Amino acid sequence: MTVPSAPQPAVATPPARTAARMWRRWWRSLSPNRQDRFAALAPLAAVLLFLAAIVAAFWYLRVEEADREQEALRRDVEYAQQRVRLRLLERQEQLMRVARDLTNKDMELPQFHQRAESLIGQYPELQAITWIDETGKVLASHATPTIASAQVRVAGEVLRKGDTQAGFALSRSTQQPVYSQPAFKEGEPAPLLQLQVPLNAQGNFAGVVLGEYSVENLLRYGTPTELLARYAMTLLDSKGEVLAGVPLAPRERNQWMPWSRRTNAYEVPVSPVGNNLVLRAQAYRTSLGLVGSGLFWLVGALSAMTAWMLIATWRHTRRRMQAQQALVQETNFRRAMENSVLTGMRALDLNGTITYVNAAFCQMTGWSEEELVGQEPPFPYWPEADHEALHARLQDELSGKSIPGGFQVRVRRKSGTVFDARLYVSPLIDARGRQTGWMTSMTDITEPNRIREQLSASHERFTIVLEALDASVSVAPLGSAELLFANKLYRQWFGSQTDGHLQLVAQAGVLPAGDSGHPSDEDPLMGLPTDSLTSAHSENAEIFLPDLGKWLEVRSRYLSWVDGRLAQMVIATDITQRRLAEAQAARQTERAQSVSGLITMGEMASSVAHELNQPLTAISNYCSGIISRIKSGQITEAGLLAALEKTAHQAQRAGQIIQRIRDFVKKSEPKRQRADAEQMVAEAVELAGIELRRNNVRLTQYVAARLPSLMADSILIEQVLVNLMKNGAESIANASRPPAQRSVELRVVPRQIDGVDSVEFSVQDTGKGLAPEVLERLFEAFFSTKEQGMGMGLNLCRSIVEAHQGRMQAENIYNGTEVTGCRFTFWLPLAAPATDTTNVVANTESPRTTA
Template identity: 75%
Template sequence: MPPSPTAPSVAAPIRWWRNWWRGLSPTRQDRFAALAPLAAVLMFLAAIVAAFWYLRAEEVEREQEALRRDVEYAHQRVRLRLLERQEQIMRIARDLSNQDLARVDFVSRAEILISQYPELQAITWIDERRRIRASQAAPTLGSGQLRMAGEVLKPGDTADAFGLARDLQQPVYVQPSVIAGDAAPLLQLQVPLNNQGRFGGVVLSEYSIDSLLRYGTPTEVLARYAVTLLDDKGHLLAGTPLGPRNKASQLLPWKPRANEYEVPVSPVGNGLTLRAQAYRTSLGMVGSGLFWLVGTLSGMTAWMLIATWRHTRRRMRTQEALVAETNFRRAMENSILTGMRALDLEGRISYVNAAFCQMTGWSAQELVGLKAPFPYWPESDLETLQAKLRDELSGNTTAGGFQVRVKRKSGTLFDARLYVSPLIDAHGQQTGWMTSMTDITEPNRIRAQLSASHERFTIVLESLDASVSVAPLGSEELLFANKLYRQWFGSHTGGHLQLVAQAGMVPISGKEHSGMDDEDGLMGLPTDPLTSARSENTEIYLTELGKWLEVRSRYLNWVDGRLAQMVIATDITPRRLAEEQAGRQAERAQSVSRLITMGEMASSLAHELNQPLTAINNYCSGLLLRIQNGQLGEEALLETLQKTAHQAQRAGQIIQHIRSFVQKSEPNRTLADVHSMVTEAVELADIELRRRNVRLTHHVAARLPPVMADTILIEQVLVNLMKNGAEAIEHAKRPPPNRSVELRVVPRQVDEHDGVEFSVCDTGRGLAPEVRKRLFEAFFSTKEEGMGMGLNLCRSIVESHQGRMDVENLYNGLELAGCRFTFWLPLAKPADAAATTVANEQTPRMVA
């Protein structure tokens, strides 16, 4: 008979298993043989548990399926009842829309429906203006939920649903919130009235949710389950749910959970949910005695097998401990890098490991059995090492060890640290001393480098041109101070605290400001300076030193863990003096710029002054001639003198404007009226523009608020920009109709700050890109005779007023049509205006 084809496939695993078992040692065979019965018992117990668990899962699934069918059946009954009531309400609404139903008939039909169906609590007719036309309610409805004819719907869920029904033109369900504490929850249905395509109001029907559950749910479902109705938030509306399980049943994972199922009630939607919880009818298969009996027997069998296996393991561990003890020294020699040396009670070397031999260069055969002096002791340290050995043998050793120098066999030396401990045998008796040796040459070298680095760091700090001090918070101790600090303030903390206090960097006490949101309640310090490094500097003046100092501060953790504050103070007195001198030079440059502007406008001013002076001369000559001829009457004399006085006043005003513009004075920022400032600048610039045959137009917005500015400086900017525009037009050789400069002043908001915008537009040739890049640079000019300071000074003046200045070309299609200079000044703040007024009253104005 030929062998079956499956015979080789079965014989191969059997042969492999036999070879694997024979290849094991007897110890491992005993171990696996002891584990096999235990594994069989555990597998049997697992099979029993799985079987019981499967049966219980089948039972739970059947109960869940039955619950699902019953809930769906109850849902269909409730849904059918709602649809029937909805159809009846829609018939009433249709009759009302067709005007086939009067008010008395509406009340009669509503009363019949309410008395016939217990879930209906009220039916209300509401017109399109939300006024109640008629309402009929059941006697069981609470007084707080009654609706009276003539009332208007109050804002709330009912009014919101009214608007939704009007917009959708469809029936709308809503479950309003309960206002009164003892009122039963209601379900509302609003059916819109459609009178020939026009919205005519709604018919509002209100259902008792408790009656809907009681009469709409089948009695057999109510007998088997705890049925409840919930709203969209899970709040109970009707019914009584099952109470929570006890804690013991919740902690046991095999205890059956409450079998429940819920479904949203249509056509209401997610606003109403029907939930059913099944009553518990059985204890479950897992709680039966058969399961616990099988489990107990299996557990006892497994426990006996485990006890036998542990006894076998204990005997095997004893044998393995003997082997491990034998291999301990060899493993120690091959694994550790610390040199180990054992001395007996007489000071003779009894053992050295491989690491010790590798460190010193002598072999174990050369060292074992030797007594002091040892060959690895340097000749210069023999006495010291002999004293250390006597202390070691007498037991006077230090816990932290001691440092010695060791000589290698090659003659080189290295630093080592020795730790000594007594050597105890198995009977608790001391047989010698065990010494461990660690090479610390590299750590010593690193320590020396760190010391040198610290010394260099200290030298650098001592040679700084800035004062550096560190002090802990809440203490008067000075942790560090460099040479310059000691020269200025000495070796105490007073200078550090003075710098911190005067610069406004004192930490805020937690007791004084315990209510602040940005305070660390544990440390009593503001959290912002501790968690972020600040880069702003504070400039202060110390009267004792007569110096201006720039102070910077930051918090840091000191080497001992304390929170400390480091303060760096730099002498900036030369810089402040240079800044003051630069400010004086800028004032002189502004004055010179105004003089240059007046110089350039000299001929125009002379022509402007020549007209009133010539008129005065003519009036006076005419008076003399008519007086000599006796032809001058009193009225003619008065008229001539009035005209002469007017011309003289005109000439005086021109001279006064020129004097105010060119006089040198200290900056005086006051509340300036924009309209007056622009008027004076236009009067000055108009003379030059008329001489160049350029038309000047200006527009100032009405009711502009005042700005905080120096009127003379802003007038200088405006005159310079208008004069530059006239020069650009003249250089472009524009025809007379195109020779115009326009000044516009309008309010504008920049970066959420209110201000006033000044713009000067000309009709010149514009600016080339390379010129725009350097337009505001000092000493850069496009004029042959220009100094290149005008626009630079203009931008400096605007920026000193916290404003901005910009320039752009104007285009007519693709053709350049001119240029527009714009600058913006912020509005005056009330507090700044008051402070500036007081300062101006106390500070005299210097006039040259």
Template identity: 70%
Template structure:
């Protein structure tokens, strides 16, 4: 745009000579910018002036509205406080009459009823003495029955306790707000003290409805213009209407949009934390709602839009003028910022171009390199013959597609490794004018490659020296990705051993897609990232080909090529398994020996028990022989005597059979066993010993107890041992006959979140000393002179082998020990699941 195209602007600046001279000194481009920016600036200044005027008027209006709100709220506060003070004066007169003994509880109720009916904000009145007992009370019909106070009641602990104490200390009326409970309406309480002969005599408790106080205490003209509410000390609305706050967008436009003016003032000290708040309803449209504002804004926007359109057209013309300069500068900047060194040779091998990166890498400047021919100054002396041969190959077109690695000498004499790539240099006409060589410094990659190689060698050495077999195979393939020395020693270089261990351990070798729930991998459907972070699965298997027990651990991992693979680590645990089998055999022998020891200790009792049926049999037989010889017996008497003899023999046989089954050494045999049967058989064995020691035995088995998956002989062994120990403890304590008792109970319990059956044996002995309690289950520790110290230790081992727990505790009668209680429990869930598995095996 030239000066001749702006006649209006020329005429405007013509009267000022210095301004006209300044305008002519400007370039055409700047004249165009000024011609565009001057009208645009004028429009923007005009729009800013209009907005400022509207903003000033709006502020004046907001100030007037805020002043009106403040004046009306303070007026409403005075009315509200005056109403509260009037009620307070009336209650103080009643308090004086009560203190002067001028009214009784019945008259108080009458006067309270009159006040509640006359003043709707007053809900209830109560006369409370200094012991917090209600002497008389009256509540309005709107108060729920559960909230009404009645004469004779005592205030609950915590109810108005703090305010009651404050009134007693100050001897002045005190207002308080009880905490909200459920859906109860908020209240305001007034405590007026009573005085009896110059001492505290109680209070008159008046309860105001906050909602009614607001409704009848605030003038109607104020409620009509504002949303009035009462708030507590924490800002929560107790009564009234609260207008919703503005959102973020509304706050951003607060200068233009009308807002709800609000003002709040505390009702205290009368209200004790009550705050009266009023919010004015919107009555004006504000600046944004003004039609003049929108008219001025629209005209200004249209003017600015036209000026901006003209300016954009001029700017596109100037951009086209600067395109070539920008493109040239960009290409040069790109060449200068490259980290790869660039070198151009002509057809005779002379350097014609080097970029700054090449100069920086070699240390030679562009002036020192351009125009030079071989040998070049950055060639090491030791490699000149080799580099000269390569240069001859390049000039003759024999280039290596993947480039080649060379050593390059810097100007300071140091060497670095570089990789060079050579390509023909072709001009726009398609003719080759030389060769372009790119050079990259690979010293650091070479160093990292050497470190990785050394790290891999160390890693391989560690894995080869492990005493565990390690193998890695991809999922769904028979390729063996890695195998250490021990794996190769066991299975060779094939994946057969890897797959065999996975199959025997029950670990899936790949996530299957079969819809059969019985064959779906537990990891199926999981993303690869979750598979590789999942916990490893362990299993113990026996490999017949090796004759070894192996502990197999398996987990998923991402291989170096991105494939999902499975790693299996197998450890030889054959010695450990042999040790476990020997330990199990030793435990079995210890259990059998313990039963033999128990029966040996009970031998005299068993002999005495057998002596009774054998003596009866002898007597019956001698009597029969005598009567048969004297022909003094008939057939009926003979049959009766023989029947009694047979029963005594059967009894002796049962005792011997029970002892034989108890002491017989057999393999552990867990089966679903009835609790009542196990208890009955244990009682039958132990009752002999208890009768010999003159100890009374009582037992109780709860009804409908579930069957347990246990070895019944072992559980009976625990019960017999505990009953025998209980009898010995009673005898050692020398209890009188009336207090020589043992109780055996079997009841259901729920312990540690699982259903169990608890067996307990409680005696009336001397209990256990604290030092004995600490070492109770220690092997070879016993409090008996002839004891071996393996009984309780073996009992606990039997219980824990059935996933149970055993414990002992003293029974106290006051501070005196009255006996001891041994108990143990067996889980029911394990029994049920074991039975289910057993049934499933039978079905299979």
């Protein structure tokens, strides 16, 4: 019995062998041309990789060198900072000893000067030592002779505002030494670093000892000499301004040398001063590094030359391969182009035999290339009825008498249908310059002919429509006296010349006439009047032509004519009947205004009678009293004169009431002239006051002082105000308001509406307001909410306001959701621009209340 052998484990294929197998498979799948192309690229890739390795090594060395320089700079700057810090702490300790002696009163003013002079002379960075009491007053100060006069402190002066005073306050609050750096401006002396050491007398602040350091000397004597020789050392304030030292000029990175670096710099704040004093060092450039190495540039140049030679060889090989493929591609392209064009091509030899036809020609006629090549006239695609004409045309074609613009013929398809075609003939020249035949191109023009016929019919219909219009239509090019188009009505009115067109344009102002003789009025490229085009009006214009005796509405627009010229079309419509109707409506409105005044006075008749009854009764009583006293002999001459004066005054009052009513209801032509708003309000209030008193309504009027004059008809505006105030009184009476709430408010103030200076008139009542459906139809003619109303009052009021170029509106007044009244407002423009709007608004009268 045989024992079956155990299965052998599968041996894993190494990744390298798998990659090599895939590489060979991919290489064999390429065409020979591509294999040659990749083989030529291999040396170039090797050279580029070598150059990349050189650049990477150089870059790594440059980074290492920069890191070493930066680390050395950081150590040196920190060492210099420690030296400056120790020097500041030593001076601080010495000033604290001075402060302790002053606090313990172990030092008087002479000793203070001696100690300060000794310290300043011993340490060059100390420029001044000042003793200041708790109020900020300088008690004593000693400074070096080299300090600027503006920085010298004099005994008896008080600290000035600035960083010194801020440090003084901070030292008072913290009871600790405080460093500060005063701000400075260009042109001022070099700033001094300040140290304020507080004086503490038994726990109380007794002033400070102010020590001022020269930042320049601090940098010079506090920084080691070897560091000053190696670096450009500077001291900066918190804003980055240079206090001492000379910084290096900034060195920007060169875009052509990406390995170049900016100036190597490092900065650190100086303690105990803090961020107000920063020490910065900038390293001088001491070596060129690897950039100046000739070996690097030599290797780079050799690599670049090798790469250039490989690229040139590769490009030369590619050009040869492209030249070999050009012939095949050109042949295929020409064949594809001939088969894709929609124009049929046919070649004839000098005897008239067909030698070539393309696919489009075969598709048009329905015959194949084998059926047509070699055929002699008559050709199978000639219609039988046109054989003689086509024979004659072919003889002209062979003899060179071809028409440059081509000729139209009929062509028969193999199916028997006929279509229209246009043929173009040109000589066929070979490569040696000899004519070998004739080339004919054929285009199917059946569809263009159909479209042309439709366009002709459409043009005819369009012309008929324009001729039947009841408006004059004319088209003329700009800058020319030629009339491009004119319909029937234009020819009836103006004839066949452009005079009528130009007259309409000039009189309507749709294109202002310019002086074509001035070059500045013309576009130098087109010769068109640019002034006229930019200032033309787009709205309609209404003009009157005395020659025709008609009113015409003229509209204009610009269009591009069929020949590319810019033309102007003018449409003139006869609106004589409409203007007559508008004039008649205006006369009717004027009569309605007079009737409205009469109706208003009729409604106020009882109130007017009551007003006249008062002065007449007074006159009667005065006369009766005079008569009785004369009869009894109990009147003196002075008493008689007084009674007669009162009688005359009452008679004048009655006459004024009658004259005012007569002026109000008198029919006259509207006269718009300069009118005073305050006077119009006063006269309207006088008339409306009768109706207000009858309804027990209080009137409050508010008129701004020094209002500018209006260009208005005073009687018409007074009629509007009287009507609005009377309607307000009636609304209050219908609402049955209590006496405290029965008031009408009249306000007249200046306003600016849509950028136009105007005067606003508003009448507000405390009635029950207007319903929403009433507000929508409030100003319609013959619409009224009164049982006996005609519905003409508010309509006429709005017509009067709009005739004065104003506007009118109405709105309800709400208190929460409750309607507490109604306000009517209208605006009238000023007669002239206001000269002092400030006085108009500021100087206002106080409200005046009349019962």
